[in-house]
Amino acid sequence: MTKQTENSPTVGTEKDYPKIGLFLNGEWIYDRESYADVINPSNERKLARVPKASDADLQCALKAAEKGFVIWRDTPPQQRVAIIQKAVKLARERIDAIATILSLENGKPFDHARAEIDRSMNFFEWEMGQALRAYGMIVPGAPQMQKFIIRQPIGPVFAVTPWNVPMSSAARKTSAALAAGCSVVLKPAEETPGTACELVRCFEEAGLPPGVLNLVLGDPAHISSTLIASPVIRMVTFTGSVHVGKHLTQLAAREMKPVLMELGGHAPVLVGADVNATEVGRISALAKTRAAGQICASPSRFIVHRNSYADFVSSFAETLNELRVGDGLERGVEMGPVANVRRLAAAQALVDDARNRGATVAAGGQRLGEQGYFFAPTLLTDVPLDADVMTIEPFSPVAACVAAESLDKAISIANSLPVGLAAYAFTNSLEEAEQIGRRLECGVLSINHFDTPDADTPFGGVKETGIGREGGPTSLDAYLVTKTILQSTVKV
Incomplete structure (x- = not known):
């Protein structure tokens, strides 16, 4: 028979679980009506309440991401990398505390939670290098004609992450988006918001400019339809079920927005x-x-x-x-x-x-x-x-x-x-x-x-499992657009 442990020594307690809030334009917001409770799946006890973002909060997130993008886009890659490095350092220093939070809200063994966080930091470290290798190209042209191909960040990104790997998925998306120079509105699963809040807190304390990384919680359908419909959002990335992925892809298609979808498997x-x-x-x-x-x-x-x-x-x-x-x-x-x-x-x-x-x-x-x-x-x-x-x-x-x-x-x-x-x-x-x-x-x-x-190899699927790849040598492609510049040197 399967062995079920009873009264074993623990590595943390429910008192270690944080207060859950929204993070908009560099500020934490807690005084919103409750949308749901975070439940400890090991004992069915309530860990925290999840605040519900209002329509005004969502508009604030959009305005913040729009302003944050301009700042972050024009921040030199080396400076972006320095801030990401600080955030990763903070996360690694706090790995036991964050692993406790992840285990409390998700249920996975502490050692497995700790391994997930450690591996997730690899994503940031890989994308930091990618940020410095987002090379353009010069194409041979006729005399007095220069042809440049440059790659620029696509714009504010709406990122939706699941409850099963609350650090890994959030890290996959934010690492590539931030490295590319995009701002992000992150919506983690309401079942496991604590891990994402701790990731955001690391970036806040690392000096990430306000508006570059925002976090919203609440009614998933309303949040998604509102944010995807806004002209501020330029790209949507989601990890989750095939059913929800298809729905979000349809919403994005109506607005002619690209998606990165990592959906179900078997x-x-x-x-x-x-x-x-x-x-x-x-x-x-x-x-x-x-x-x-x-x-x-x-x-x-x-x-x-x-x-x-x-x-x-x-x-x-x-x-x-x-x-x-x-x-x-x-x-x-x-x-x-x-x-x-x-x-x-x-x-x-x-x-x-x-x-x-x-x-x-x-x-x-x-x-x-x-x-x-x-x-x-x-x-x-x-x-x-x-x-x-x-x-x-x-x-x-x-x-x-x-x-x-x-x-x-x-x-x-x-x-x-x-x-x-x-x-x-x-x-x-x-x-x-x-x-x-x-x-x-x-x-x-x-x-x-x-x-x-x-981090160094692509992850994604075929058929209904999704669109695009995360990680590997093409990891920033979904978050960058290609611009061709044809510049004549003839005086006019």
């Missing part, structure tokens, strides 16, 4: 016939339960060659049953709760549907305890391909496993969905690896491991 894992299936099963279980399966790159559909199937399933289930589940601030916890009661219900519905269609529950399959949103790490085996868990992104610690007779069949199953973000494969055959790399429909493929891209 990552397949192909396991070959020639691998150590017991070891692959063990590390698959650990990868599946990272962040309780609530990340867009989480491995979800395990498509295993028939020859490896039995050993893989046995090892996977055994590892899940040994995991320690509990409050993320308790020492020794390996998996925390799911984020909210909706995810708890969704996980149970996936299990029940698969069981009703003939799948076997090899591990877990139910809620743990009566307080907190804990769901047992779950493995479903012999899952029919039409089961909901094979077609709907689980976003929970629920894994589905099916057997495949051949690589062709495995790839066919993997490519059968309209999304394609991350994918994983385990094989000792170079021929199979080449085929998988060429034929699998995804934006990121990891072979023989479960790591995902860091």
Whole structure:
């Protein structure tokens, strides 16, 4: 049975959670009506109230971003980098305190929260370098004609981030936007605003000019429709579900505004016939339960060659049953709760549907305890391909496993969905690896491991998983526009 911790020593308390406010034009605002409560998913207790931005607040955010953009755009890149460096230094000095906040509002184990913050600072450090390499070009021309191609910041950016990686996603977007010279209106998820507030506070104390980075909270639909419709906002970036991403893209399209969308996935894992299936099963279980399966790159559909199937399933289930589940601030916890009661219900519905269609529950399959949103790490085996868990992104610690007779069949199953973000494969055959790399429909493929891209490599998907890439050598492209200047030297 899965181990659930009880009364273990903790690394922080709910008293460490900050007051939540709006941040507009360099000032914190707390005295607004309440929109929602921040709930600790480990015990269902209220951590803080989320203020609701009024229409006047949203107009203030727009005016601030407009003025801030002019200031930041004309700030030399070296000076921009110096301010970003100060903010990163502050965040790294406060990493334990911010990790405690992240764990309280999101539920993930403290060590995992700390790792997320540390990795997120890599994004800023990468984009600082990119800011100094946003080169233009000189094109050969006729005598007395100079042709310049320069790259300039696109303008104020509206950035919307999710609750599952509250620091990572906010860092992805603000790092590139600020490095490029854009101002930002950031709207974090109302479930996890504390982490974003701490990131903004680091920039405030680092000396970022007022209006360059603003934070709003409240009714997501109203905020999005208001800000996207404004001519001030020049670009929209979002990480979240396919459904919401399509809606925001439609709003932006009406105003002819570009978008950067990183949407849902349902990552397949192909396991070959020639691998150590017991070891692959063990590390698959650990990868599946990272962040309780609530990340867009989480491995979800395990498509295993028939020859490896039995050993893989046995090892996977055994590892899940040994995991320690509990409050993320308790020492020794390996998996925390799911984020909210909706995810708890969704996980149970996936299990029940698969069981009703003939799948076997090899591990877990139910809620743990009566307080907190804990769901047992779950493995479903012999899952029919039409089961909901094979077609709907689980976003929970629920894994589905099916057997495949051949690589062709495995790839066919993997490519059968309209999304394609991350994918994983385990094989000792170079021929199979080449085929998988060429034929699998995804934006990121990891072979023989479960790591995902860091700041120096692009992250994003294909098909309905979104538009554009974050990170890597093209990381600033979405935040820059290209201008061609044709300058005659003939006196007029």
